[in-house]
Amino acid sequence: MSTQTQSKTAPISPEVLVQRARDMIPRLKERAAQCDADRKVPEQTIAEMKEAGFFRVLQPKRYGGYEMDPQVFYDVQMALAEGCMSTAWIYGVIGVHNWQIALFDPRAAEDIWGAGDTDVLIASTYMPKGQVTPVEGGFKFSGRWGFSSGIDHCDWVFLGGLIFNEGQPPEYRTFLLPRSDFEVVDTWHVMGLKGTGSKDIVVKDVFVPEYRTHKASDGFMGTNPGRETFTSDLYKLPFGQIFVRAVSTAAIGALQGALDTFLDFAQVRVGDMGNKTSEQAPAQLAASETALAIDEMKLVLNRNFDVLMGKIRAHQPLDDIRQRVHFRHQAAQVVERCARHAYQLFSACGGRGIFVDFPLHRYLLDMMAARAHYANNPEQFGRNYGSVLLGKDNTDFFL
DSSP: OOHHHHHHHSOOOHHHHHHHHHHHHHHHHHHHHHHHHHTSOOHHHHHHHHHHTGGGSSSOGGGTOOOOOHHHHHHHHHHHHHHOHHHHHHHHHHHHHHHHGGGSOHHHHHHHHTTSOTTOOEEEEEEEEEEEEEETTEEEEEEEEEEETTGGGOSEEEEEEEEOOTTSOOEEEEEEEEGGGOEEEOOOOOSSSGGGOOEEEEEEEEEEEGGGEEEHHHHHHTOOGGGGTSOOGGGGSOHHHHHHHHTTTHHHHHHHHHHHHHHHHHTTOBOTTSOBGGGOHHHHHHHHHHHHHHHHHHHHHHHHHHHHHHHHHTTOOOOOHHHHHHHHHHHHHHHHHHHHHHHHHHHTTGGGGGSTTOTHHHHHHHHHHHTTSGGGOHHHHHHHHHHHHTTOOOOOOOO
């Protein structure tokens, strides 16, 4: 093992990791405009994130990871988002894959990291777009998927597909493919989260072995093929709980970045009519309500994973569907709540807020783009939660 690899995998504390993320904030702000222009997080930023150990937070120890609690992962993500939400977004999405791979048959992780490079990253797009044909030993697989965030930095990808069995509901699986099996198509011309480079993936009739697939039902029930090899309590969490937070939590950090930007601006600004922004009621309320919302959303995030990890460590089943639906709906509300508060801050900036060199609107546009993600739809998951409260059956199994 090289000296560089030893430095990445040596024991490290959560506090040090989060501080490393905070130390990156000024650099991320400096690179944000170029990140947007390139429609891609800079290679330098990815290299720094790897060197800092961020992608190892949820990665199995067997392959150089830290196997830390989810709260550490999200704290790092929120810190990065204060500087650049696109960077934090791909960190959340790519970083959580280093957790999900522990759910697969252990041969899948060996395919990725077994040769010794434990920095290899995995992208994804979970849309159930794959055309799947069972064959001996696995599946023939084809399709086209959108929204593969950070794919330019990854050598493998998770792709969604449905297996149709006569007389039974379709079976959703995640399929793991190497770079040689897919094509990247650049379609990413968007109004927010520009730097995520969330391009299309095209697959044409490739073979995927059975062991490089993962059943959604195993993720829901905790019956994952990797459970005998990757035995940390971390990997007993339901996939639905940890993934949905990976695509919502960056918005909390971005809202903090927007608030800090607003406070720096509003404390000194005098408008064209001679009014001090700091003395205006809309500005005061925007600042106070945003600060409270950030605190509240962080508290809920940490509480929810305290509950889930506490149950796992106490060897209690995670069979309280109402609680899991409750947590799911809370995750789905985050991005829209953050966008509303960011708009409140933007509105209190007056005319200065619309200029392209004023950074607050970038946070707002990134949050609005994040709201388009399927998992960040509060109405859909709110209706399901309300139905469960009213005695109806749960209809969401990505919990």
